[in-house]
Amino acid sequence: MPNPFQKKTDRADEPHPREEPRFPGELTLDDIKTVFKDCDDFENREITIAGTALSVQIFYIDGIVSGDSVSQYIIQPMTSKLRFEGTPDEAAAIQKIMSGSVYSHNVSLRDSLDDVANDIAGGFCVLLFGASKKAVSFEVKSGTTRSVGEPTGEKVLKGAKDGFVETLRMNTALVRKKVKNPDLKIKQSIVGRQTLTTAAVVYMDGLTNMDIVSEVEKRLEQIDIDGALTAANIEEYLVDQPNSPVPQILYTERTDKFCMNILEGRVGILVDGLPYGYLVPATFAQFMKAPEDTAQHFVIASAVTLLRYLCLIITIFLPGFYVAIAMYHQEMIPTQLMQSIIESKHMVPFPTPVEVLAMLIAFELLQEASLRMPTPVGDTIGMVGALIIGQSAVEAGVLSPFVVTVVALAGIAGYTVTNLDLSAAVRLCRLAVVFAAMLLGMYGLAMIGLLFVYHLASLDSFGVPYLTPFVSADYGSVSEAVLRKPVRSQKFREHALKPENKRRQK
Numbered sequence: 001m002p003n004p005f006q007k008k009t010d011r012a013d014e015p016h017p018r019e020e021p022r023f024p025g026e027l028t029l030d031d032i033k034t035v036f037k038d039c040d041d042f043e044n045r046e047i048t049i050a051g052t053a054l055s056v057q058i059f060y061i062d063g064i065v066s067g068d069s070v071s072q073y074i075i076q077p078m079t080s081k082l083r084f085e086g087t088p089d090e091a092a093a094i095q096k097i098m099s100g101s102v103y104s105h106n107v108s109l110r111d112s113l114d115d116v117a118n119d120i121a122g123g124f125c126v127l128l129f130g131a132s133k134k135a136v137s138f139e140v141k142s143g144t145t146r147s148v149g150e151p152t153g154e155k156v157l158k159g160a161k162d163g164f165v166e167t168l169r170m171n172t173a174l175v176r177k178k179v180k181n182p183d184l185k186i187k188q189s190i191v192g193r194q195t196l197t198t199a200a201v202v203y204m205d206g207l208t209n210m211d212i213v214s215e216v217e218k219r220l221e222q223i224d225i226d227g228a229l230t231a232a233n234i235e236e237y238l239v240d241q242p243n244s245p246v247p248q249i250l251y252t253e254r255t256d257k258f259c260m261n262i263l264e265g266r267v268g269i270l271v272d273g274l275p276y277g278y279l280v281p282a283t284f285a286q287f288m289k290a291p292e293d294t295a296q297h298f299v300i301a302s303a304v305t306l307l308r309y310l311c312l313i314i315t316i317f318l319p320g321f322y323v324a325i326a327m328y329h330q331e332m333i334p335t336q337l338m339q340s341i342i343e344s345k346h347m348v349p350f351p352t353p354v355e356v357l358a359m360l361i362a363f364e365l366l367q368e369a370s371l372r373m374p375t376p377v378g379d380t381i382g383m384v385g386a387l388i389i390g391q392s393a394v395e396a397g398v399l400s401p402f403v404v405t406v407v408a409l410a411g412i413a414g415y416t417v418t419n420l421d422l423s424a425a426v427r428l429c430r431l432a433v434v435f436a437a438m439l440l441g442m443y444g445l446a447m448i449g450l451l452f453v454y455h456l457a458s459l460d461s462f463g464v465p466y467l468t469p470f471v472s473a474d475y476g477s478v479s480e481a482v483l484r485k486p487v488r489s490q491k492f493r494e495h496a497l498k499p500e501n502k503r504r505q506k
Contacts, residue, residue: 023113027133029057035117042120049078051085054093057128059116060140064123069140073103074125090129097127097136106139118196145170146275151253153276153420158295160256168198168272171255175202175268178259183207189220191271192228199234202268202277207501209265212462216267216280234271238280240460245428247421248461250282257291265499267462281461281497283468285481287419288312293484301484308416309482315414316426319356320433320445322406326352328441344400353438355399359407360431468496 025031036042041062048055056078060070077083083101087093098107108124110116116126116135123141128134148170150156151163160178164171172186183205191199199220203213216238223237231251239248252258258277262268269278279286288308293301325332326341333341348355410430417423429452436444459466469478472495479485491506493499 023117025113027111027113027116027128027135029128029130031113032057032059032116032120032128035113036120047075047078049084049087049093051081051083052087052093054084054087054090054129056093057130058125059120059128060125061120061123064142065125066140066142070125073140074127074138077102078127090132090134094129094132094134094136102136102138104138104140108137110135110137122196148174154253154257156254157292159254159291162255163253164255164258164270164275164277166273166275168200168270171270171277172200172202174255175259175262175270178255179204179262184262187217189217191220191223191225191234193224193226195227195229197228198272199228200270202262202270204262204265207263207265207499208267209498209500212267212281212497215462216269220269228271229273231274234269234274234278238269238278240462244455244459245425246456246459246466247287247419247425248282248459248466250279250286250419251276251421252279254291260291260294261286265493265497281464282466283461283464283496284456284466285469287417287422288481290418294487298484298486302482305482305484308418311413311416312426315410315417316429317433317445317449318410318413319360319406319430320437320448322403323353323356323434324437324441324445327438341400341402344402348398348400350398352403353434355403356407356434357431359399359403360434363407363411364427464496469494472496 023031023035025034033044036059039061043058043060043062045058046055047058058070058075084093084096087096094109098109108119110119110126111134116128116137119137120126123139124137125140127136127138129136145167146165148162148165150161154163162174164174175186176184181204185203185205187201188198189201191197201213201216201220219238223234225233225237228234235249235251236242241248250261253276255277258268258279261279266279266281269280271278288305293305296304330338345352350358414423414426414430417426433445433448436448438444440447456467457465457471465471469481472478480490488505490504492502493504495502
């Protein structure tokens with residue numbers, strides 16, 4: 001049945017209803033004022049160039065432009081007789097401005113209304129010369145931005161404590177400070193038809209596989225969306241299979257982690273307004289690593305990585321395994337343990353699957369509440385709430401102590417996953433495993449496990465298999481995914497990325 005609220009002209013295959021250029025008018029004072037009509041923060045002032053009979057119009061947006069910089073570096077030089085005295089016409093005045101008579105580190109000459117409107121909205125101050133219909137734009141953006149601080153979403157134990165912020169140019173500067181190499185290339189593009197958000201592709205020239213760089217640039221150009229204000233606006237257009245709940249693009253707030261992956265041959269993406277950077281290609285092994293692994297002793301880092309993989313298996317399959325053996329395979333439980341389980345369930349009115357599912361859902365509710373509440377209150381809810389609910393449920397005979405122990409162990413093991421998106425996917429898989437075990441027992445566990453592996457093996461990330469290097473015949477690469485070699489032994493970069501420069505060190 002057709003939607004009665006949908007217009008007949010709205011078709012999914014029609015192009016986006018925005019003209020290019022958006023403002024096709026002439027570069028005049030009236031046209032600029034028409035573009036910024038009903039904008040109370042739009043400022044316009046006319047000044048006379050000192051020593052001449054020429055006048056110029058100044059335009060800027062109050063708030064995103066530094067008023068002190070406009071006064072000191074633009075208006076003051078324009079009103080100085082020594083700089084412009086004897087200037088015959090606007091062409092000569094523009095030539096002097098472009099030559100440095102007005103102080104600015106970034107000067108552009110514009111001759112279209114569309115470019116001028118975008119500059120004004122982007123934090124530039126524009127000088128309009130009406131007779132010649134040309135404009136000069138100066139970058140004088142306001143410095144009211146969040147200062148660089150320690151990342152809040154990724155805990156730093158042994159590493160740099162400078163994290164990305166919401167300003168693109170500051171983020172690129174943080175990367176440049178760590179990689180002081182002219183081969184570090186940063187290519188910018190515009191994403192979002194209404195927001196005109198700037199996105200930057202970061203890579204190492206002569207090291208990174210240029211096919212990956214070209215594919216990233218192609219996918220960014222194909223994004224046709226009104227606004228790029230959230231992570232999903234970018235991620236879902238970049239990944240190969242957006243319908244999969246498994247994360248396929250690695251993000252980080254840490255500049256050191258970002259730069260380490262750039263030097264490894266990956267491509268980085270920085271988006272203006274988002275305080276983190278994206279890294280592609282992303283593989284499953286990358287989500288199981290932490291930057292501290294490279295800072296610790298290789299024996300300790302290897303042991304911790306193995307522990308993460310073990311905890312990943314525990315958090316996914318332990319609740320379902322308990323449901324399977326409790327319902328279908330009681331012979332697998334030792335006699336004394338079976339007696340303890342029977343005694344603990346003597347007063348519990350619910351079957352084991354209901355207990356496990358109820359505890360898992362309660363665990364998720366507590367975790368969601370702790371994330372949404374302010375930090376001091378959230379920490380209290382997470383710790384005290386779990387203790388109170390678990391103890392109260394056991395004392396009231398609603399849940400058995402063994403179920404609480406199993407779910408708590410699975411939940412704690414899940415906290416070892418270093419990536420938030422992967423952790424959310426793991427919790428979803430844990431519920432699927434419980435349902436499979438409830439229906440088919442151990443056969444259900446085996447089937448759901450094979451289904452997980454099949455799904456992961458079917459994923460690609462920019463031409464790189466998602467399970468790299470586990471699907472590779474190179475056993476040395478497989479060992480590097482779960483064990484960290486000494487730094488002196490890490491001679492070559494990851495083969496699956498096909499970098500142009502494969503050697504890390506001599």
